[in-house]
Amino acid sequence: MHNLLSNLRVDINSSLYLKDPESSLLGINIVKSSIDLIDAHGIEEFNFKKLAKEIGSTESSIYRYFENKHRLLLYISSLYWGIMEFQMVVQTNNVSDGLEKLLKAVETLFSTPQTKCTSFEIEGQKLRHILNSEFVKAYHHKFVDEENEAGCFSIYKRLVSRLSEMIVEVNSDYSFCKSLASVITEGSLNQYFLSEHFHNLTDCHSKDNLYLFYKDLLTKTLMS
Amino acid sequence: MHNLLSNLRVDINSSLYLKDPESSLLGINIVKSSIDLIDAHGIEEFNFKKLAKEIGSTESSIYRYFENKHRLLLYISSLYWGIMEFQMVVQTNNVSDGLEKLLKAVETLFSTPQTKCTSFEIEGQKLRHILNSEFVKAYHHKFVDEENEAGCFSIYKRLVSRLSEMIVEVNSDYSFCKSLASVITEGSLNQYFLSEHFHNLTDCHSKDNLYLFYKDLLTKTLMS
DNA sequence: CAAATATAATAGTAATACTATCATTTAATA
DNA sequence: TATTAAATGATAGTATTACTATTATATTTG
Numbered sequence: 095m096h097n098l099l100s101n102l103r104v105d106i107n108s109s110l111y112l113k114d115p116e117s118s119l120l121g122i123n124i125v126k127s128s129i130d131l132i133d134a135h136g137i138e139e140f141n142f143k144k145l146a147k148e149i150g151s152t153e154s155s156i157y158r159y160f161e162n163k164h165r166l167l168l169y170i171s172s173l174y175w176g177i178m179e180f181q182m183v184v185q186t187n188n189v190s191d192g193l194e195k196l197l198k199a200v201e202t203l204f205s206t207p208q209t210k211c212t213s214f215e216i217e218g219q220k221l222r223h224i225l226n227s228e229f230v231k232a233y234h235h236k237f238v239d240e241e242n243e244a245g246c247f248s249i250y251k252r253l254v255s256r257l258s259e260m261i262v263e264v265n266s267d268y269s270f271c272k273s274l275a276s277v278i279t280e281g282s283l284n285q286y287f288l289s290e291h292f293h294n295l296t297d298c299h300s301k302d303n304l305y306l307f308y309k310d311l312l313t314k315t316l317m318s
Numbered sequence: 319m320h321n322l323l324s325n326l327r328v329d330i331n332s333s334l335y336l337k338d339p340e341s342s343l344l345g346i347n348i349v350k351s352s353i354d355l356i357d358a359h360g361i362e363e364f365n366f367k368k369l370a371k372e373i374g375s376t377e378s379s380i381y382r383y384f385e386n387k388h389r390l391l392l393y394i395s396s397l398y399w400g401i402m403e404f405q406m407v408v409q410t411n412n413v414s415d416g417l418e419k420l421l422k423a424v425e426t427l428f429s430t431p432q433t434k435c436t437s438f439e440i441e442g443q444k445l446r447h448i449l450n451s452e453f454v455k456a457y458h459h460k461f462v463d464e465e466n467e468a469g470c471f472s473i474y475k476r477l478v479s480r481l482s483e484m485i486v487e488v489n490s491d492y493s494f495c496k497s498l499a500s501v502i503t504e505g506s507l508n509q510y511f512l513s514e515h516f517h518n519l520t521d522c523h524s525k526d527n528l529y530l531f532y533k534d535l536l537t538k539t540l541m542s
Numbered sequence: 543c544a545a546a547t548a549t550a551a552t553a554g555t556a557a558t559a560c561t562a563t564c565a566t567t568t569a570a571t572a
Numbered sequence: 573t574a575t576t577a578a579a580t581g582a583t584a585g586t587a588t589t590a591c592t593a594t595t596a597t598a599t600t601t602g
Contacts (some may be wrong), residue, residue, distance in 0.1 A: 113579095120580075136460045141558065152581055162559075198406060231456040236360045238515050246517070254519050269556085270531040276512060276519045281501060288500060291462050292471070295478050295500045297493060307494040315535055318542040337548095344549075365589065376550055377591085386590075 105213060109167045109246040116213045121159050123149045125173075126214050128166055133220040135269055137167055137228045157247045164232070168246050171232050173214075175249040177207040182256065192263040195316070196279045199260055203282040204304050215244030224288045254279050265316040272316065278308055328400030331469040335416060337383045340437045341370040346382050349374045349397075350369045350438050352390055357444035360451045361391055387454070392470050395456050397438075399473040401431040406480065416487040417541070421533055425486055427506040428528050450510045478503050489540040498539065502532055 098175040108114070116122030127148045132140050140157045141162060150189055160166040182202045189195040206218040233247065242246070258275035261268065268274075288296040332338070339345030351353060351372045358366050366380045376497055384390040406426045412420040430442040457471065466473070482499035485492065492498075512520040522528040 104499065107557085118579080140457060143558080152583090154562090154582080155580055159558075186472050187520075203427070224398055226360070227458055230458055234451055234511070235362060242515065249517065251516065265373065270534065272518070273509060273512075273520045273522050273531050274535075276336050276500060276509075276516075277505060279599080280504070280508065284504065285497065285500075287458070288497075291466065292475065292500075293473065294496065296497045298497050311535070311539055313338065314538045318538050343546080366591085367589080376552090378551085378593090379549055380590075382548080 103310045104173060104180065104249075106176065107248055109241075110165055110246060111160055112157075115159050116211040118149060120149075120155060123151070123216055124156055124159055124166075125170070126216055127216075129170060129216050129220050130166070132170070132224050135249055137163070137224075137231060138218060139240060152275050165237075167228060167232050168222060168241070170221070172180065172246075173212060174207055174221050174229075177209065177211060177218075177221075178203060178255065179253045180211060181205070181208060182253065186260070186269070186316060192260070193313070196257075196260040196264050196312060196316075199257055199309050200278060200282075201305050202313065203257075203279065203307075204301050213302065222286070226290070229283055249258050250279075253259045261312075261316065264312075268316055274312075278312075281308065328397060328404065330393060330396045331472055333465075333468040334396060334470060335384055336381075337385050339393070339488065344373075344375060344379060347440055348380055348383055348390075348510065349394070353394060353438075353440050353444050356391070356394070356448050356452065361387070361448075361455060365489070380437065388459075391452060391456050392465070394445070394448060394531070395453050396470075396473050397436060398445050398453075399477055401433065401435065401442075401445075402427060403427070403454070403473060403477045404435060405432060406477065410484070416484070420481075420484040420488055420536060420540075423481055424446055424502060424506075424536065425529050427481075427503065428525050428532075429455055432491050434446055448512070450507045450514070453507055459516075474503075485536075488536075492540055498536075502536075505532065 103116070113121065115125050124145065128140070128145055131145060142153045142163060146153045146156055160169065178311050182199050184197045185202045186198050189198055209216045209218050209221065225275070233242075254275050256270070257279060258271045261271040261274055277288060281304075285298055285307075287294055289299045298307050329342070337345065339349045348369065352364070352369055355369060355372060366377045366387060370377045370380055377380050384393065406423050409426045410419045413422055425505050431445050432441045433445065457466075478496070478499050481503060481504050482495045485495040485498055505528075509520055509522055509531075511525045517523070
């Protein structure tokens with residue numbers, strides 16, 4: 095906890111970039127504007143040419159920071175999960191009751207990321223919206239295994255593991271802690287997506303309802 | 319039930335194709351070989367040029383059947399969900415007990431599609447593997463709303479609705495029937511994906527374990 | 543057999559996702 | 573302050589993709 099708080103920057107695996115975007119103004123602009131553009135038009139419509147135009151730079155300059163737009167999406171995703179993990183740790187710290195701690199963590203997972211703890215002036219809502227729509231594409235592709243090997247998903251996996259450990263703490267006899275943790279973490283993105291695009295496939299159209307759904311699920315699954 | 323059995327063909331929304339692939343040998347080859355190629359190399363590596371070469375035809379001929387590879391993926395997805403829906407209806411027919419019926423439906427959802435009831439000689443395992451890896455990309459994109467409007471996801475949505483109704487039958491007081499149904503349906507693809515690529519994010523590495531996970535989840539959530 | 547339809551062959555286009563090269567600006571250091 | 577190094581910009585070019593268009597040749601149907 096102390097470590098995390100004193101080192102406010104989310105530490106992103108260096109395999110995700112060629113040059114650390116936090117190290118220069120151009121890098122910061124690349125990340126900031128890519129979030130604006132991807133949020134507005136989606137990852138398919140987004141490319142480095144458009145981004146270069148947006149920030150008044152060139153494609154070649156952007157390619158010095160990120161190998162391609164896929165890696166940039168992975169970077170943005172790690173930023174999101176890093177913030178969420180940070181908030182989760184802060185929110186659950188000093189909560190002694192296991193179930194209360196778990197529910198606090200889940201509540202955090204469904205909240206908007208607080209971007210103040212980054213080098214970038216970005217809007218949390220945009221970041222969440224990108225993740226809701228695009229994160230699944232960041233790992234459903236041909237190179238997932240080698241990127242996973244290289245640590246591209248380490249923050250995400252660590253967050254799911256933390257959640258899983260909280261579940262163990264609540265009920266050590268439960269056999270499916272990891273699966274339950276991953277179902278909830280995915281739900282924290284996908285249920286929002288459903289509410290937006292497949293309205294009739296979910297009952298949860300607000301953060302509060304989502305929390306109630308998973309609170310009910312967790313309580314009954316782990317406490318009965 | 320009777321309707322479904324007597325009309326064995328999965329009825330696929332005509333907005334998904336330009337010319338019905340079931341209406342000719344070429345069409346059948348397009349679908350069959352596209353499943354082989356997408357299963358083997360993923361949707362990103364797949365294109366109509368490669369497919370044309372594989373079946374000894376031309377790009378222009380394929381374009382007469384499908385507007386683009388995205389629509390072809392939607393077609394393949396509908397084929398999968400149509401088969402699953404069919405199996406689900408068959409398996410749950412005549413089961414009077416609500417919970418037993420629901421669990422039977424869920425078990426079906428995690429099984430391999432039986433492709434005998436289609437015009438195509440395709441391997442169910444390949445079809446499942448494609449869905450596990452690619453289905454999320456079929457609806458996480460810019461045109462999801464208009465495609466949804468056009469009925470491109472109607473079979474999928476109908477299946478989730480059926481599941482949701484079974485949940486209502488088990489416990490009509492439960493407030494999150496739709497969300498639970500969609501969580502399970504997504505899990506029927508994604509948990510397999512996790513097992514293959516993010517082994518440590520799930521406890522379920524077999525069909526049986528997956529069933530036990532969701533059986534436990536459903537029983538506790540709806541019966542306590 | 544004629545007419546319609548389906549398929550094949552070929553060519554071409556705009557956009558994408560890069561790579562390469564060299565010039566210029568900015569920053570670091572001696 | 574001069575020198576050097578590093579970062580960025582400007583420009584050009586390539587292979588691939590995702591199509592569209594046109595015309596020729598089969599194949600089917602009336």
